[in-house]
């Protein structure tokens with residue numbers, strides 16, 4: 357220790373004390389300020405806190421009036437808001453509805469894509485772990501060889517689906533040979549109609565069909581007509597997107613579905629004169645149509661549930677959140693970032709941002725897990741502006757400050773409706789889509805069985821009744837969606853009429869099958885009791 361150091365020590369001490377004192381003083385002020393800030397912050401409520409505080413006041417009134425039912429209802433509402441998952445499917449309420457209707461396929465269809473199934477699996481696994489017997493989640497492991505019925509083979513082959521048929525299912529309940537096949541000579545004239553038949557066009561144009569349809573629609577947008585997008589780049593872009601879909605291995609989510617969704621959205625926008633009513637700019641329309649044709653880009657042929665359960669690279673990359681949808685968006689912008697396919701290169705920075713946001717939000721809304729949320733957003737606007745059969749619809753778009761968001765809410769709904777529009781198409785077209793979608797679902801189910809994964813709902817070819825599943829899908833998913841669509845855009849009523857006819861078609865098929873089964877049972881009743889006993893044993897095994 358040196359002398360200089362000793363001499364300095366008292367000084368330092370003194371200075372240090374001074375610092376500490378002033379420090380304490382500052383600390384006091386800071387603490388006081390913090391306290392004031394916290395009190396201020398406490399006054400700032402989130403929307404849900406605000407709603408809850410209003411509900412609590414209402415509850416006080418209900419209690420004062422001895423109205424126990426209202427008081428309990430308010431408690432229920434508060435608990436649901438506090439859960440922060442208002443858009444999740446309420447399986448308790450839903451199960452009751454379905455039990456009453458004696459129809460389980462509606463719930464199955466919603467669960468097929470939504471998080472509910474996954475959450476249930478996680479919950480079951482969690483409960484199993486708590487009980488100390490993890491891994492008891494039931495899995496179906498058996499695998500049966502699959503054979504294609506000759507009639508289905510012929511139909512799928514006709515529409516360019518004949519390359520890899522080993523996993524395509526047989527559809528014993530749908531007899532497509534009885535569906536009239538009216539070749540419509542000039543399909544392109546119907547491009548903005550609900551009667552447009554991409555499969556008839558495919559009979560004439562073979563491999564070029566999907567490119568021709570996408571090109572026809574995009575080329576007729578104002579943005580392209582104004583010359584902002586160079587023709588050679590546009591052509592290359594459409595070709596790249598179309599070939600980005602795997603028609604050979606992916607039996608439903610391929611370029612036919614992508615272009616069908618694009619054509620349906622185009623029809624909704626056109627027949628409803630929506631650019632005018634919704635104050636949509638040519639850029640908005642262009643962005644949504646590009647979003648539609650790209651919305652399933654590079655689809656793998658399995659759904660999000662599969663990717664999450666199989667822990668695929670896509671689920672890892674996107675953290676189990678809208679796995680495929682995020683992948684489709686990223687794939688689209690990868691194409692858009694390459695010079696030779698960048699149709700957005702002549703747009704201004706702010707225009708690019710609008711297009712990108714429209715595409716991202718639009719494609720995310722096609723995740724079935726967002727089905728309830730997309731509908732709820734639109735229903736809220738219907739209530740707020742008292743929309744009825746198209747009346748007052750344009751009022752939604754009067755407030756310029758909310759214009760972008762309100763347009764997006766509606767555009768998301770139109771794209772989502774287009775994505776689930778198969779049962780809204782004329783019967784011949786609709787049944788072809790049904791065949792394709794179940795061919796893909798069953799192929800996924802086979803893969804799940806092979807890998808020892810839980811078989812996703814509606815994906816088990818041994819247990820799924822397609823007709824019953826379609827009745828559920830229409831009643832619980834597509835009909836409620838299209839009823840809302842027709843309420844705001846009455847010009848789309850043809851879709852709803854088609855859907856009602858298709859519903860009758862599937863109901864008749866179920867009734868016919870049940871009648872046949874009843875007849876068979878009557879015939880069997882004379883058989884010995886031994887076979888009945890063995891049947892009972894099998895049921896116990898399940």
Ligand SMILES: [Zn+2]
Nearest residue numbers: 651652722775
């Ligand atoms: Zn889709």
